[in-house]
Amino acid sequence: MMLQGMESLLIASSLMIVGFLIFHKIRRRKLEKLAEHFPGPRTLPLFGNALMFLGKDMYGCFEIIRDVARNSNSGFRIWFGQDLHVYLTDPKDVENVMTNPNAIEKDHVYDYFRMVADGIFSSRGKRWWKNRKLVNPAFGTKQLEHYVATFNKHSNIFAERVRDHCGETINVLNLINAVTIDVLCESVLGIEIGAQSGKASKFVQSIGVCLDIVFKRIFNIHFHSDIVFKLSPESKIFNEHVKYLHSFTSQIISKAKAERQKMKERDRKNGELKAPPTNFMEKFLTIQEEGGELTDYDILHEVLTIIISGFDTSAMTASAVMLMLAIYPDIQEKARREAEEILSGNSASLEDINRLVYLEAVTKETLRLFGPPLFLRKIKGDVPLENCTLVEGCTTVVFVYDIHKNPKFWDSPEEFMPERFIGNSLKHRYCYLPFSSGPRNCPGQRFANVSMKLILANLLRHYKLSTHITDWSQIKMKLDVLQKPVDGYPLKIEPLR
Numbered sequence: 320m321m322l323q324g325m326e327s328l329l330i331a332s333s334l335m336i337v338g339f340l341i342f343h344k345i346r347r348r349k350l351e352k353l354a355e356h357f358p359g360p361r362t363l364p365l366f367g368n369a370l371m372f373l374g375k376d377m378y379g380c381f382e383i384i385r386d387v388a389r390n391s392n393s394g395f396r397i398w399f400g401q402d403l404h405v406y407l408t409d410p411k412d413v414e415n416v417m418t419n420p421n422a423i424e425k426d427h428v429y430d431y432f433r434m435v436a437d438g439i440f441s442s443r444g445k446r447w448w449k450n451r452k453l454v455n456p457a458f459g460t461k462q463l464e465h466y467v468a469t470f471n472k473h474s475n476i477f478a479e480r481v482r483d484h485c486g487e488t489i490n491v492l493n494l495i496n497a498v499t500i501d502v503l504c505e506s507v508l509g510i511e512i513g514a515q516s517g518k519a520s521k522f523v524q525s526i527g528v529c530l531d532i533v534f535k536r537i538f539n540i541h542f543h544s545d546i547v548f549k550l551s552p553e554s555k556i557f558n559e560h561v562k563y564l565h566s567f568t569s570q571i572i573s574k575a576k577a578e579r580q581k582m583k584e585r586d587r588k589n590g591e592l593k594a595p596p597t598n599f600m601e602k603f604l605t606i607q608e609e610g611g612e613l614t615d616y617d618i619l620h621e622v623l624t625i626i627i628s629g630f631d632t633s634a635m636t637a638s639a640v641m642l643m644l645a646i647y648p649d650i651q652e653k654a655r656r657e658a659e660e661i662l663s664g665n666s667a668s669l670e671d672i673n674r675l676v677y678l679e680a681v682t683k684e685t686l687r688l689f690g691p692p693l694f695l696r697k698i699k700g701d702v703p704l705e706n707c708t709l710v711e712g713c714t715t716v717v718f719v720y721d722i723h724k725n726p727k728f729w730d731s732p733e734e735f736m737p738e739r740f741i742g743n744s745l746k747h748r749y750c751y752l753p754f755s756s757g758p759r760n761c762p763g764q765r766f767a768n769v770s771m772k773l774i775l776a777n778l779l780r781h782y783k784l785s786t787h788i789t790d791w792s793q794i795k796m797k798l799d800v801l802q803k804p805v806d807g808y809p810l811k812i813e814p815l816r
C-alpha cells in the first residue's frame with residue numbers, strides 16, 4: 320500500500336518535471352525564433368552573451384552595448400543567460416511597445432527597487448493601475464502651484480550657498496544633490512531636511528546607500544539570485560537602511576494624520592474651510608479620507624517612491640545642464656538674458672517659470688544627450704512590431720541612447736543645439752523619450768522641469784559658469800539612471816558682479 324503511494328508520487332513528480340521541461344523548451348524555442356530576427360553577438364550555451372559583461376564597470380557595460388548597436392540598423396538582441404533582451408532603436412517599434420498593454424510591466428530587475436519603495440515605479444498589475452490613477456493628480460498644475468513656494472525657498476538658498484565655492488573647480492552634483500533632496504522632502508513630506516545647511520540626515524544617507532545597492536544588484540548578474548545576495552555583507556546593510564527609511568517615513572505620516580485629525584475637529588467647531596493639501600503626502604491623506612483606495616502601506620511606499628524617483632534623475636539633469644551651459648558660453652549668455660528679463664526679486668510664480676522657454680529648450684537638448692540610456696519592459700503576451708512579434712517572456716529594451724542620436728530623426732545629432740526644440744515638431748512622436756511615454760511615462764516631468772528651471776535661472780542671474788571641457792563629445796558616459804559622466808560635472812563658478 321505504502322509502496323503504491325510512493326510509486327504514484329514518483330510518477331506524478333516525473334510527469335510534472337517532464338511537463339515543466341516541455342513548457343520550458345517550447346518557451347525557449349519561441350524566444351530563439353524571435354531572436355533570429357535580430358542581429359547580436361555570438362552566444363555561448365547557458366551563458367548566452369553574459370560573459371561579455373563579466374568584470375566590466377558601468378562604463379564598460381555601456382560601451383559593449385553601444386558597440387553591438389553600432390553593428391545593427393534597427394534593433395539587436397543580447398542573451399543574458401536564458402533571458403532574451405530585444406533592444407529597440409526604431410521609434411515605430413517603440414510606439415508599438417509603449418502603447419501595447421502586454422508591455423506595461425517592468426522587468427524583474429525593478430523588484431530590487433521594490434524592496435525599498437513598493438510604489439508605482441516598480442509595482443505591477445491591478446495595484447499599479449489603481450495607484451497610478453490615484454497618484455496622478457498630485458502632479459497636476461493645481462498641486463504644482465503649491466510646490467512653487469518650496470522651489471523658490473530652496474533655489475534662493477542654493478544661489479547663496481554657491482558663493483562659498485566661487486573660484487574653485489567643483490563637481491557640481493554634490494551641491495545640486497543637496498538642493499534637490501531639500502526640495503523633494505519638503506514638497507513630498509512637508510519636512511525641512513536641511514541638506515543645504517549641512518545637517519547630517521540618516522534619511523538622505525539611507526536613500527543613497529539603498530540606491531547604490533539596488534544598482535549593484537541590477538548590474539551584477541550573480542547578485543540577481545536572492546540566495547547569493549542574502550549571504551552577502553550588502554544584504555545586512557541594505558535591510559538596516561530600508562528599515563530606517565520605512566520607520567522614519569511612517570512616523571512622519573502618523574504625525575501628519577494625528578495633526579489632521581486635530582485640525583478637523585477644530586474646523587468642525589469653527590466652521591472654517593479645510594486647508595488645501597500643500598504637499599504630496601497631504602494630498603494622498605486627503606484622497607484616503609475621501610474614500611479613495613489608498614492604504615497606509617500605499618501612502619508610505621508612494622511618497623518614498625516619488626522622492627527616490629525624483630532625486631537622482633533631477634540632480635543629474637540639473638548638473639548636466641550647468642555643465643553644458645559652461646561648455647557653450649553663448650548659450651549660457653542667452654539663457655542668462657532670458658532669466659534676467661523674466662525673473663526679479665526672490666519669488667517667481669509658476670507663470671514666470673513657464674516663460675523661461677529658452678532655458679527649457681537647453682534642458683530638453685541636455686536630456687537628449689544625457690537622458691536615460693534605456694528602459695526595460697517585460698513582455699506578457701504578443702506585441703507586434705514592424706517586422707516581427709515580441710513574445711511572452713522576453714524583455715524589451717528601449718535603447719533611448721541610440722534613438723536620441725539617430726540622424727534620421729535629428730539634424731546634426733552630435734551638435735548641442737537647444738534651438739531645435741523651439742518652434743519645431745519632432746520627426747516622430749517616439750524619437751524623443753527622456754521621460755518615457757505611454758501610460759507608464761514619468762508623472763514627475765513637470766515637477767522636474769519647473770523646479771530645475773528655477774534653480775538654474777536663479778543661478779544664472781548671479782554667476783558665470785566655466786569648465787575646462789571644450790566640447791560635450793569629450794565627456795565619457797557611464798550607465799546609471801541617466802547617462803552619467805565618468806569624471807563628474809567639473810565646473811568653476813564665479814560671481815557676475
Ligand code: HEM
Binds near residue numbers: 626628633759762763
Ligand atoms: C529630469 C528628471 C527626470 C527624468 C529624466 C525622469 C525620467 C523618467 C523615466 C524615463 C521614467 C520611466 C522609467 C521606466 O520605465 O523604467 C520615469 C518614471 C517615473 N518618474 Fe521620473 N524622471 C525625472 C524626474 C522625476 C521626478 C522629479 C519625479 C517625482 C517628483 C519622478 C517620478 C517618477 C515616477 C513615480 C515614475 C514611475 C512611473 C510609473 O511607472 O508609473 N520623476 N521617470
